[in-house]
Amino acid sequence: MLPFLLKRFGLALVSLLGVLVLVFAMVRLVPGDVVTNLIGLEGNVSPERREELRRLFGLDLPLHVQFGQWFGALLQGDLGTSLRTDRPVLTDLALRFPVTLELTLLALLIALAIALPLGVTAAVNRGKTLDYLASLFALVGIAAPSFWLAILFILLFSLKLGWFPPTGYVLFSEDPLGNLRSLFLPALALGMSLAAATTRIVRSSLLEVLSLDYARTARAKGLPERAVVYRHALRNALIPVVTVVGLQVGNLLGGTVIIEQIFGLPGIGRFALEGINLRDYPVVQGAVLLVAGAFVLVNVLVDVLYALIDPRVRFE
Incomplete structure (x- = not known):
């Protein structure tokens, strides 16, 4: 390896x-x-x-x-100095990166928490009402822009119901619950598109695996359908899912630019947007470098996960 x-x-x-x-x-x-x-x-x-x-x-x-x-x-490890503030770009990125990282990871967790059970349910109930509802969710989730969902969530869950703050960020070290409340709506808006796309991939991949000979053999031996799905088929169906999720992490990082601006989060996306508006070249270059580096690292980790999920995968 x-x-x-x-x-x-x-x-x-x-x-x-x-x-x-x-x-x-x-x-x-x-x-x-x-x-x-x-x-x-x-x-x-x-x-x-x-x-x-x-x-x-x-x-x-x-x-x-x-x-x-x-x-x-x-x-030499120097990303330059901001042309506007005369502060080291690396210092500002180090302060803002945890916010963007936490937002991205929370959006990823929300997306997987929605997509995996919904995709499995759709595959198991192929052609039934639950399958059609899951397909409808996937269609709407892919079509709806994240910034439109963000505004809709603010109107519904913040201004109307008052469940979550509309803007702002709370440090996890100061108030863990307040931190999660301040990031939940941004992460939900950011992760909906990934949840929709992953739901479709989980459904189609699991249906393909369930039609293979070993799945039919497991059923013939008398194993319950739940055991066939979760113990035998789901793990083999996850490889395409890992691929999609790994590629979509780049979209999540890119989507933080708009989401952080809407919700007033002090992350790298908002920092880069301010740099673009102010023509602060070192800030833009440093932010893009960090995001691109994170995206490349995730793709390498996806390749490693292949071998952990499927023992048949070998590295050359």
């Missing part, structure tokens, strides 16, 4: 390098820069003063020189 992991991590580093180059170029294609935001579009500032500010931020250098300086600092 070690050679396989080394190969996967090597490919991951190449992928991250490609992401860095792409993001570095794309954020600079956006009209304006941090100097324009500082002085304002109608600011009465001389061209000489503008150039002085650009030199101060290093924006007068050629793009390849700027990238070389930033990448060289990155190799």
Whole structure:
């Protein structure tokens, strides 16, 4: 397994390098820069003063020189300094990453808690009312945007019923219950799409496994249907599910940008959005690097989980 992991991590580093180059170029294609935001579009500032500010931020250098300086600092563990606050980007990311990580994990748990029993129920009751209801949920969940669900949940569960706070974040160390209450609605809105997609995958995968010879043999031996489903079929049906969930983690991380903005959560997604609006290049690059690194790491872990779920899988 070690050679396989080394190969996967090597490919991951190449992928991250490609992401860095792409993001570095794309954020600079956006009209304006941090100097324009500082002085304002109608600011009465001389061209000489503008150039002085650009030199101060290093924006007068050629793009390849700027990238070389930033990448060289990155190799030393320095993600740069915010052009707006003059704070180290790594410090701000370290403060905000736990919020985004907790939100993503909670959304993943909610999605799996909904999808696994619902998908199994739909497969076992194929062609019946429960199957149609599960399919309807999957269709609506995939079609509904997370930001629309977030607004709907705020109106229903916060403003009308008063069960959860509409915005804000509570540290887990200060109030564990308050922390979960502040993150439940964002995580539910973020995880609904994954829950819907996973429900469909669980249903189709389990139906395929239940039609195989060993499942029919287990039934012929007199095993109850519950034992056939949960003891024999479900584990083999989970490999496609693991694949989908692993790929969808990237969508969860990307979806935190809008969700954190709607619910006022101090996470990386909101931090990156502020960086984009303010043309704070080091902030955007550092946030994207962290999210991309987490996504690549999750995909490597998914490959490892294959062998744990299915002993027939071997790494080469």
